[in-house]
Amino acid sequence: MSDGSYFQRDRGWHPPAYAPGYKTSVKRSPQAALISLNTTISEMTGPVFGHNMLGELDNDLVHNYAKPGESAIGQRIIVYGRVLDENGRGVPGALVEFWQANAGGRYRHKKETYLAPLDPNFGGCGRAITDEHGGYRFRTIQPGAYPWPNGVNDWRPAHIHFSVFGHAFAQRLITQMYFEGDPMIWQCPIVKTIPSREAIESLIAPLDMNNTIPMDARAYKFDIVLRGRRSTMFENRKEGN
Amino acid sequence: MQGLDQLKETASQTAGPYVHIGCVPNFCDITGVFPEDLGCRMVNAHTKGERITVRGRVFDGTGTPLRDALIEIWQADAEGLYPGPQEKRGMADPNFTGFGRSPGDMTTGEYVFETVRPGTVPFPDGRPMAPHITFWVVARGINIGLHTRMYFPDDEEALKADPILMRIEHQVRVATLIAQKTGEAEYTFDIHLQGPKETIFFDI
Numbered sequence: 001m002s003d004g005s006y007f008q009r010d011r012g013w014h015p016p017a018y019a020p021g022y023k024t025s026v027k028r029s030p031q032a033a034l035i036s037l038n039t040t041i042s043e044m045t046g047p048v049f050g051h052n053m054l055g056e057l058d059n060d061l062v063h064n065y066a067k068p069g070e071s072a073i074g075q076r077i078i079v080y081g082r083v084l085d086e087n088g089r090g091v092p093g094a095l096v097e098f099w100q101a102n103a104g105g106r107y108r109h110k111k112e113t114y115l116a117p118l119d120p121n122f123g124g125c126g127r128a129i130t131d132e133h134g135g136y137r138f139r140t141i142q143p144g145a146y147p148w149p150n151g152v153n154d155w156r157p158a159h160i161h162f163s164v165f166g167h168a169f170a171q172r173l174i175t176q177m178y179f180e181g182d183p184m185i186w187q188c189p190i191v192k193t194i195p196s197r198e199a200i201e202s203l204i205a206p207l208d209m210n211n212t213i214p215m216d217a218r219a220y221k222f223d224i225v226l227r228g229r230r231s232t233m234f235e236n237r238k239e240g241n
Numbered sequence: 242m243q244g245l246d247q248l249k250e251t252a253s254q255t256a257g258p259y260v261h262i263g264c265v266p267n268f269c270d271i272t273g274v275f276p277e278d279l280g281c282r283m284v285n286a287h288t289k290g291e292r293i294t295v296r297g298r299v300f301d302g303t304g305t306p307l308r309d310a311l312i313e314i315w316q317a318d319a320e321g322l323y324p325g326p327q328e329k330r331g332m333a334d335p336n337f338t339g340f341g342r343s344p345g346d347m348t349t350g351e352y353v354f355e356t357v358r359p360g361t362v363p364f365p366d367g368r369p370m371a372p373h374i375t376f377w378v379v380a381r382g383i384n385i386g387l388h389t390r391m392y393f394p395d396d397e398e399a400l401k402a403d404p405i406l407m408r409i410e411h412q413v414r415v416a417t418l419i420a421q422k423t424g425e426a427e428y429t430f431d432i433h434l435q436g437p438k439e440t441i442f443f444d445i
Contacts, residue, residue, distance in 0.1 A: 003327075006366075007250075009444065014253045022255070024382030026436050027302035028405035032414070034444035037405055041362050042375050043388070043445045045323040046315065055275065064274050086248045097279075107259045109269055111309075111347075120286025123271045125263045159371055161256065167327060169315045170445055172386055174379055176254040190255060193384050199252040212268035225248045 004230035005039040006170045015193035022189045043170040049095040059138035066121030072122035074103025074141030076217035082134040086228030090134025095165040097127045104142030157184035166226040177222045180206045253385035260311045265344045280342025283356045287336040290319025290357035294427045298350045302435030306350035310380035314341045321360030362391040371399035390442045391430045
């Protein structure tokens with residue numbers, strides 16, 4: 001059991017705050033250096049979310065907003081994976097929230113202006129809590145790519161947004177999952193904010209034909225890694241760990 | 242040479258302009274999926290401690306308030322205990338969640354939390370930290386969530402002795418972490434992403 005402070009974030013692996021290719025970051029990026037400090041109890045603790053808060057359809061975006069007997073339009077997919085820490089251990093009880101555009105690439109949001117139609121049976125949000133091994137799973141439809149006003153012809157690759165709540169406020173993470181084989185990934189200014197190709201590849205979910213539901217849905221696997229913790233040597237447990 | 246077998250933290254990506262769809266869907270009219278938005282109520286009728294309201298806005302480098310941010314806070318209860326399972330010092334107030342999430346008003350950008358004044362919690366070496374609320378800010382254009390803290394202006398002595406605030410070299414910036422008292426039990430904490438008033442953000 002490790003319950004020391006959290007590993008320091010590798011700021012060269014994550015996208016920098018200031019990334020001019022993604023124009024909105026220019027005026028929203030802090031310019032002073034971050035103040036570094038070892039995690040205190042304020043960051044090493046965090047709220048816990050129980051399975052009792054989940055509704056039956058919370059991890060089924062095909063149906064959780066649809067009228068009875070109807071379902072969202074689009075290619076059905078299953079997204080599954082594990083939430084791990086940097087030591088490779090599963091993170092149980094993590095809250096995973098996800099949101100996405102519909103099959104046409106349009107979000108259900110009043111500020112969304114893209115001309116693709118709204119799907120009356122698709123809300124675009126869902127959530128799950130990881131099991132004892134850190135596993136999660138949900139069903140949805142393949143989101144569409146869409147244009148956005150950054151450059152005159154910038155497009156977002158198909159993606160699903162993930163918000164992950166591990167065991168501590170220090171582990172809080174929001175990221176996006178992309179789909180294997182999508183050529184738009186390497187064109188995207190938001191993807192390109194990440195400096196390393198290897199870090200980008202860790203956001204691309206491979207197609208997993210062995211976890212499909214035949215005649216129903218294909219499957220993509222997406223593992224998420226949260227920060228690890230150092231070990232603490234205890235007075236009464238000198239062996240540590 | 243052997244490897245260390247450690248994984249890398251998944252790279253962050255911006256929460257984008259539609260973070261509300263996933264994190265506070267009822268707020269953006271996606272109703273009927275979740276009964277209520279997570280973190281929308283921190284207290285109930287039985288919560289112990291002094292009730293306070295914390296409000297503020299997040300400003301970009303031009304002084305324009307963000308209207309698409311999501312703010313999360315995490316804090317100790319009135320006795321200084323965190324309502325999470327990692328809290329080993331005692332049992333926190335069961336009527337207090339410690340966790341709040343606010344999308345901010347879609348026109349003005351103002352976020353609001355109804356909470357209690359937090360008690361004192363210890364720094365790892367045992368010294369008391371001044372009462373504070375931990376903030377986490379995400380929005381379109383923010384590539385990795387920003388951690389900061391809000392302290393209370395009425396805790397003068399505790400602020401002077403706070404082990405984190407004392408360590409900050411540019412003491413002139415400490416003021417960016419201290420809320421303003423704007424009413425009876427009401428505090429305003431504005432966050433500036435850039436510029437001369439840039440808030441201190443932490444790499445924790």
